[in-house]
Amino acid sequence: MNLIELTIIANTRAALANVKNVYQHGMGTGREEYLKNIYAFHALTKLGADDAGMSADGAKALHELEQEHAAAFVTALAQNPAAMAAIQDATA
Structure with a gap:
């Protein structure tokens, strides 16, 4: 993997960690932070599509x-x- 792929994966992991924290502990008053992270996560994972130009290892x-997100x-x-x-209510 090249540096940009490693950066994309690192940012995806960071967004996922924040989303999983909300799943485990609730949103509290962090609606905007949750939305920022879940949207970032979904946008970054789209770069793993077959036509996005990622290497096989990066896409994998x-x-x-x-x-991991689905399981969480x-x-x-x-x-x-x-x-x-509460998350569903806040994002509706």
Whole structure:
């Protein structure tokens, strides 16, 4: 992977860590911060598409982060339904 791919992956990981923190602990008053991170996460993972120009390893890393997000989301729905409902209400 080249430097730009490593940077994209690092930024994607950072956004995911912030999103997962909200999933685990609730949003509190951080609606804008949550939205910034979830939108950044989704925008960055789109760079893993087949036609985006990422190397196979870079695309694989982004797909793995997407899977990690999906797992965290499902876990949060089961373990913290009140916080997840608040997130849905705040983003509607």
